[in-house]
Amino acid sequence: MSLITGILEQLINGLRTGSIYALIAIGYTMVYGIAKMINFAHGDIIMVGAYSLYVFTAILELPAAAAVILTVAVCAALGIVVERIAYKPLRNAPSLAVLITAIGVSYFLQNTALLIFKATPIPFGSIINISGIRLGNINISGVTLVTFVATAVMMVGLTLFVNKTRAGSAMRAVSEDRGAASLMGINVNKTISMTFAIGSALAAVAGILYICQYQSLQPTLGALPGIKAFVAAVLGGIGNIPGAMLGGLLLGIIESLSRAYISTQLADAIVYGVLVIVLLVRPSGLLGKQKTEKV
């Protein structure tokens, strides 16, 4: 296999992983933009998505399409419920309290899954059964194709939604100035709920794609992609949706190339190293606004 082919294959792998990071990162970044909090339980929504898919397909034996829709619905509803119960009462609390609560919610979700499904990994057969394609010497698997298409559709849809619809403009207004938005007639609670629902729905899609790739379920499966996606969101500029997309894709590619050409063990260190360097040069991330504080 030539070097070029090898690099191309690694790029495609990286884009696949990066797409999943990007979908999760969008959730982090949207919630941060609107609620000004880091939702550390976001990664566990992926896990809930993965287990939901397992329950709907393997246990209830529903058709794949129905299972996917139900999984997305379950996660969106969970996002709304978590916000209502855990975060809404802390809307005016110090950010540290919200952060600790988010970590608490994360443990709660993981341990609930542990209680129901036990710690032993559950094997899961992918629901994506379309065959891959071959471009020259490069194989692209069905899962990879579906990941690319799903991610592209989600990103385009979300961009249109945020920029072209009234709910989207309400979200942008709330993220800029919650008080002024509410005085202009916007229902802030509804807008925040909707943001959590959308973020969690995207995490559900990420969870489905993730589990179809790795095919094994365990209660902590959301932790690592969750953290990576958080890094991606910060890399792109937290609060900035295109930034989260870019950050996710870049992170996936860097990880995949380092794993293939530098060192498998060092791949994660390189990923976080890139984050450190980017933040040193541009503290608000690649696409984040540089803020100059007035004194």
Next chain:
Amino acid sequence: MALLEVKGLGISFGGLRAVDDLNMEVDRDSLVGLIGPNGAGKTTAFNLLTGVYEPTDGIINLDGVNLVGKKPPEICEAGIARTFQNIRLFSQMSVLDNVKVPLHHHLSYSLAESFLHLGSYRKKEKEMDERAMEILSVFDLDKQADQLASNLPYGKQRKLEIARALATEPKLLLLDEPAAGMNPHETEELMNTIRLVRDRFKVAILLIEHDMKLVSGICEYLYVLNFGTELASGKTGDVLNDPRVIKAYLGE
């Protein structure tokens, strides 16, 4: 019956009585000023009227509807809109979008319609764009509709805030120090704009202002606050010559 009736309005923050026993009436299409020294409770009064703070006691009636206990979006819906002392535009949104945010709440369409780009969505979006441009053109902002709000010069940002408030289709418009930071020429222009707004949009205007030229130039009636309570009220000319008012502003 007056458009806005405020009776015995008060709020305490702990031991501090920020506004106490405030009584006001604002008639339809009138231009009323709320003046007073710094810290007199003027902005707090605005925050009470718009639901940012809930009053500890008192009554606020707009057009016969009680507003006490309502949330800001409900009060906006009922017909009170405002601007802010320190400009609070949606600065990363376009000038047009700033005006469309409140407009959206009058012309609504469902999410499904917007995703499928159905005819009704297009039609309503077009209606909304036209209405927004119409409002912007009153303020001479239509040529800058696509710019980011933060890129507008200061005077225009103030105007855009008024335009955005008017897009909520209020019966009563509250302006919090509209002339703050403006030079005499800009203030002159603002006075014309405020008169134009009242005549064109048929709203009553209640404004907080320190610029006495503006106050005496456009306000028909004045309320003077000092230490949270009403010091004087009456026709502009009478109030500004009231020795108690002069004393509150200038001291002994």
